[in-house]
Amino acid sequence: MTGQEIVFALLGVVAVGSGVLVVTTRQIVHAALWLVVSFGALAGGYLVLTAEFVAWVQVLIYVGAVVVLLLFGIMLTRAPIGAAELDSGNRWAALAVAAGTAAVLVTVVVLGFRGVSAPPKAGGGSAEELGAAVFRTWVLPFEVLSVLLLAALVGAIVLSRSDIGPPEPGHEADRDVHRDGEEDR
Amino acid sequence: MHLLYPAVVSALLFSVGVYGVLARRNAILVLMAVELMLNAVNLNLVAFDVFWRDRLHGGQVLTLFTIVIAAAEVGLGLAIVLLVYRNRQMIDVDRLRDLAEDRAPGKALDPPGEATPDWVAEGAS
Amino acid sequence: MIVLASLTILLPFAAAFAGMLLGPRLSRLLRPRKVEPVPGGGPATTEQAWWRAAITAERSPLRNGPALLACLPLALAAVFAAIVAFTVWRSPGARTGTLTLIETGSVPIRVGLQADGLAAVVGLMVCCVALAVQVYSIAYMAKDPRYSSYAAFISLFTAAMLLVVYSGDLLLLYVGWEVMGVCSYFLIGHHWEDRANSRAAVKAFLVTRLGDVGFLLGILALGVGAKSFVIEDVLARLSEMPHATVTAAAFLLLAGVAGKSAQFPLHTWLPDAMAGPTPISALIHAATMVAAGIFVVARLYGVFVTGSGVLTLLGVLAVVSMVGSALAALAQDDIKRVLAYSTISQLAVMAAGLAVGADTAAIFHLLTHGAFKALLFLAAGSVILVTGSNLLGRYGGLRRAMPVTFWSMTVGLAALVGLPPVSGWFSKDAVIEAAQHAALHGDPEPQGWFSATPIPETGPPPPSITQFHGGALKAYAEANFTQVNWVAPPLPGWAAWLVYLGLLLTVALTAAYAVRLWLMTFFGEQRGDFEPREAPKLMTWTVAALAVPAAIMGFFGGGAEELRPHVGSALIALALAGLGGGAAFLLWNRDPARDPARVLGPVRPVLERGFYVDELYALVIVRPVRAAARLVVAADARGIDAAVVGAAGAARRLGGALRAPQNGNPQTYLTGLLAGVVVIAAVVVVFL
Numbered sequence: 001m002t003g004q005e006i007v008f009a010l011l012g013v014v015a016v017g018s019g020v021l022v023v024t025t026r027q028i029v030h031a032a033l034w035l036v037v038s039f040g041a042l043a044g045g046y047l048v049l050t051a052e053f054v055a056w057v058q059v060l061i062y063v064g065a066v067v068v069l070l071l072f073g074i075m076l077t078r079a080p081i082g083a084a085e086l087d088s089g090n091r092w093a094a095l096a097v098a099a100g101t102a103a104v105l106v107t108v109v110v111l112g113f114r115g116v117s118a119p120p121k122a123g124g125g126s127a128e129e130l131g132a133a134v135f136r137t138w139v140l141p142f143e144v145l146s147v148l149l150l151a152a153l154v155g156a157i158v159l160s161r162s163d164i165g166p167p168e169p170g171h172e173a174d175r176d177v178h179r180d181g182e183e184d185r
Numbered sequence: 186m187h188l189l190y191p192a193v194v195s196a197l198l199f200s201v202g203v204y205g206v207l208a209r210r211n212a213i214l215v216l217m218a219v220e221l222m223l224n225a226v227n228l229n230l231v232a233f234d235v236f237w238r239d240r241l242h243g244g245q246v247l248t249l250f251t252i253v254i255a256a257a258e259v260g261l262g263l264a265i266v267l268l269v270y271r272n273r274q275m276i277d278v279d280r281l282r283d284l285a286e287d288r289a290p291g292k293a294l295d296p297p298g299e300a301t302p303d304w305v306a307e308g309a310s
Numbered sequence: 311m312i313v314l315a316s317l318t319i320l321l322p323f324a325a326a327f328a329g330m331l332l333g334p335r336l337s338r339l340l341r342p343r344k345v346e347p348v349p350g351g352g353p354a355t356t357e358q359a360w361w362r363a364a365i366t367a368e369r370s371p372l373r374n375g376p377a378l379l380a381c382l383p384l385a386l387a388a389v390f391a392a393i394v395a396f397t398v399w400r401s402p403g404a405r406t407g408t409l410t411l412i413e414t415g416s417v418p419i420r421v422g423l424q425a426d427g428l429a430a431v432v433g434l435m436v437c438c439v440a441l442a443v444q445v446y447s448i449a450y451m452a453k454d455p456r457y458s459s460y461a462a463f464i465s466l467f468t469a470a471m472l473l474v475v476y477s478g479d480l481l482l483l484y485v486g487w488e489v490m491g492v493c494s495y496f497l498i499g500h501h502w503e504d505r506a507n508s509r510a511a512v513k514a515f516l517v518t519r520l521g522d523v524g525f526l527l528g529i530l531a532l533g534v535g536a537k538s539f540v541i542e543d544v545l546a547r548l549s550e551m552p553h554a555t556v557t558a559a560a561f562l563l564l565a566g567v568a569g570k571s572a573q574f575p576l577h578t579w580l581p582d583a584m585a586g587p588t589p590i591s592a593l594i595h596a597a598t599m600v601a602a603g604i605f606v607v608a609r610l611y612g613v614f615v616t617g618s619g620v621l622t623l624l625g626v627l628a629v630v631s632m633v634g635s636a637l638a639a640l641a642q643d644d645i646k647r648v649l650a651y652s653t654i655s656q657l658a659v660m661a662a663g664l665a666v667g668a669d670t671a672a673i674f675h676l677l678t679h680g681a682f683k684a685l686l687f688l689a690a691g692s693v694i695l696v697t698g699s700n701l702l703g704r705y706g707g708l709r710r711a712m713p714v715t716f717w718s719m720t721v722g723l724a725a726l727v728g729l730p731p732v733s734g735w736f737s738k739d740a741v742i743e744a745a746q747h748a749a750l751h752g753d754p755e756p757q758g759w760f761s762a763t764p765i766p767e768t769g770p771p772p773p774s775i776t777q778f779h780g781g782a783l784k785a786y787a788e789a790n791f792t793q794v795n796w797v798a799p800p801l802p803g804w805a806a807w808l809v810y811l812g813l814l815l816t817v818a819l820t821a822a823y824a825v826r827l828w829l830m831t832f833f834g835e836q837r838g839d840f841e842p843r844e845a846p847k848l849m850t851w852t853v854a855a856l857a858v859p860a861a862i863m864g865f866f867g868g869g870a871e872e873l874r875p876h877v878g879s880a881l882i883a884l885a886l887a888g889l890g891g892g893a894a895f896l897l898w899n900r901d902p903a904r905d906p907a908r909v910l911g912p913v914r915p916v917l918e919r920g921f922y923v924d925e926l927y928a929l930v931i932v933r934p935v936r937a938a939a940r941l942v943v944a945a946d947a948r949g950i951d952a953a954v955v956g957a958a959g960a961a962r963r964l965g966g967a968l969r970a971p972q973n974g975n976p977q978t979y980l981t982g983l984l985a986g987v988v989v990i991a992a993v994v995v996v997f998l
């Protein structure tokens with residue numbers, strides 16, 4: 001077991017452990033904070049795997065943006081910040097399914113990649129390399145992704161604004177009358 | 186470095202996400218669990234990209250894309266959650282049961298043997 | 311000839327539709343401008359308004375649209391029928407004509423008519439009686455709001471009967487037969503507002519329909535056996551057909567005859583049919599419906615003669631009907647029911663005549679009965695109109711107030727009893743004589759002749775009942791007679807004696823109830839609360855006009871030898887009639903205010919209810935059928951329906967079990983989905 005492996009294992013334990021806390025904690029804000037820990041540990045894992053650009057992006061977007069967004073959501077929905085029943089009655093079934101999933105996945109992974117190992121080569125995940133890859137090979141998906149982001153932006157705005165949406169019947173009728181009048185003119 | 190480490194961590198993290206999605210009641214917590222699952226996938230992508238030494242860096246680029254998509258998904262998801270909250274004053278996933286069939290039409294069936302034609306009743310008298 | 315016969319049928323038929331569609335309109339068209347608008351049956355309510363309407367209608371039947379449309383075509387049809395009868399009399403022979411041929415693929419249906427002596431005289435009788443009834447109805451139904459449909463149905467009824475009479479084809483005959491059934495239903499139920507009336511109509515319809523099923527099957531058996539539905543062909547091929555077929559067909563036909571002619575055991579509809587207006591009773595009893603049964607037996611006499619045992623059965627049924635219904639008539643309170651039972655009795659006399667082989671005499675009795683029974687019913691209608699009651703117990707002393715009705719009714723009752731020299735005496739005597747002969751000698755003379763093969767216009771004259779029309783004709787017929795004779799096989803001795811004794815007993819009973827009716831209606835003190843007066847003139851005239859044929863028609867039969875009165879049987883019958891009538895008179899004389907039927911004592915209710923035949927049927931047939939119907943309904947509701955509903959319920963419950971997971975909670979859905987994926991993945995991992 002190399003040092004790399006030890007560090008990764010520790011980071012993995014932190015990530016999985018804080019993930020477990022995210023899904024089990026009784027306090028919703030704590031869940032968000034444990035999520036930060038989990039994401040941070042994963043970012044460390046990326047670094048160990050030499051994917052430095054991804055690691056920073058992970059920190060920036062996940063820890064910096066997504067979690068903040070989630071916290072905003074928590075606050076906007078005035079969710080019970082103290083201890084409350086956050087689990088549904090489905091918990092035992094969920095536990096069984098999750099355990100099954102873990103068992104199957106771990107079994108498959110262990111059976112499939114038992115002997116595979118390779119020393120990571122530094123520099124493979126630098127910003128330069130990735131930038132070249134994105135803008136050379138993956139430029140079309142990149143552009144498509146920008147359209148997707150735009151769509152998500154518009155959708156989010158439409159969903160969260162209360163003053164637009166399906167018009168009420170009275171307004172619709174008024175508008176129709178108005179339009180009719182215009183046509184008459 | 187052994188490939189099993191990131192793979193197993195990824196599998197476990199995914200399972201934890203599954204549990205969270207299935208067991209949590211609060212919609213925002215469900216979204217968090219979804220993020221956990223996405224991260225498990227990301228970890229897998231990065232690990233295999235590194236281990237196979239992909240010259241095109243497909244795994245890592247796809248990870249970036251996934252992160253972006255995840256951000257968009259969280260944005261949209263939160264918008265939906267807020268909309269639900271505005272309409273119902275709560276965001277408990279297991280109480281949003283509009284998918285269920287309405288139970289009222291069950292009363293349409295008449296109990297059998299009640300209606301007797303009047304000419305028979307007349308014959309009986 | 312055939313054209314005239316078809317016109318005779320078609321005129322009332324067209325009149326029916328014209329009256330239904332145009333009658334009230336014509337009435338409005340003819341209405342005088344100044345006179346108050348009552349004729350034509352405006353719904354007048356009060357008694358005075360009715361009298362006024364009746365008087366107005368009587369005064370000006372020319373302004374009554376439906377009446378005009380009903381009477382004029384019928385009068386024209388009567389003229390045509392008379393011409394047909396006259397022609398057949400002058401040169402006897404069956405005229406047949408085919409109007410059209412309907413191809414059916416197997417046996418073609420020939421829409422053809424046959425005018426021979428039998429058809430001609432019966433057709434003439436039908437037209438005359440129907441005309442009398444129509445004229446009478448103008449006054450009788452003056453206040454009725456539905457007079458127009460009433461008159462139209464009478465026209466249709468008449469047309470149907472004429473179709474039966476003139477028909478040359480069994481299927482065509484059946485058409486008329488069924489149309490009559492429907493018309494009788496409508497007319498008996500004319501006052502359907504009263505539930506009893508509509509029930510009586512349904513009863514008449516169903517009971518006759520029961521017989522008609524047999525009738526139709528009999529016709530089909532004959533038609534298929536003979537490979538033709540033409541009556542002449544069927545009769546000609548009887549000898550070629552299997553004996554069993556003919557016998558079966560005869561028995562089946564007999565069922566229809568018993569239903570239509572109200573013979574035991576299907577007679578129960580006739581007394582109830584009195585629910586209809588009185589002129590309808592006259593029409594049904596005298597001319598149309600019940601006469602059809604006897605007529606068909608005469609028309610298809612060959613079938614009945616050939617089939618073994620049929621005539622015996624007919625004779626036995628006739629005896630049961632005539633004695634039973636005469637006894638029942640003795641105890642009735644309702645004047646119309648008395649007459650109704652007497653009709654059953656007299657029809658049974660005709661059937662007895664047919665059974666002993668005296669078909670000519672039977673048809674002769676049918677004609678005289680048509681005349682005097684129409685007379686009796688119409689006169690009874692006048693009495694009912696004046697007194698406002700059907701019950702004998704509420705009449706009395708009408709002799710002075712209603713002289714015309716009284717004398718007409720006297721003639722009619724004399725004919726019913728069979729007093730010389732009115733018509734009934736001749737005809738009944740002929741039947742009794744034939745029965746006596748059959749009983750004493752066991753081998754009746756061949757008295758009925760029916761053509762078995764089609765006869766061309768110029769061919770030998772046929773042998774038919776035209777003999778009533780005169781001795782010259784008779785001689786001519788006998789001289790040229792070359793056709794097959796349908797000689798009735800002798801009845802078994804016991805049956806012949808039964809028929810003979812039944813006839814004699816009936817004569818005595820008939821005299822008794824006729825005298826009772828006569829005395830209770832016209833003599834003694836007035837018992838009911840009414841103002842005695844004569845009925846409207848239109849009605850009395852009609853009744854008086856009918857009295858003429860009822861009185862003198864018997865002399866027409868003098869032309870035929872077998873219809874002449876015989877001293878022996880006539881004396882016996884007269885003595886018995888005198889006995890019955892005298893007994894009734896003595897009983898009445900003891901206390902004129904009371905009903906002579908009181909001496910019947912405890913037997914009276916039995917007779918009054920017609921031997922509880924209705925109750926017996928209710929017990930044996932109606933109740934089991936109703937119980938079966940209830941059973942079927944119950945089986946339908948609890949069995950079939952419950953199975954259907956239960957299947958639905960079971961499916962619902964099963965679905966309910968499957969529905970429990972479908973609770974709308976997306977988390978459970980997702981749990982199930984992922985569990986499935988895990989299981990599949992595990993299976994793949996473990997086994998592949």
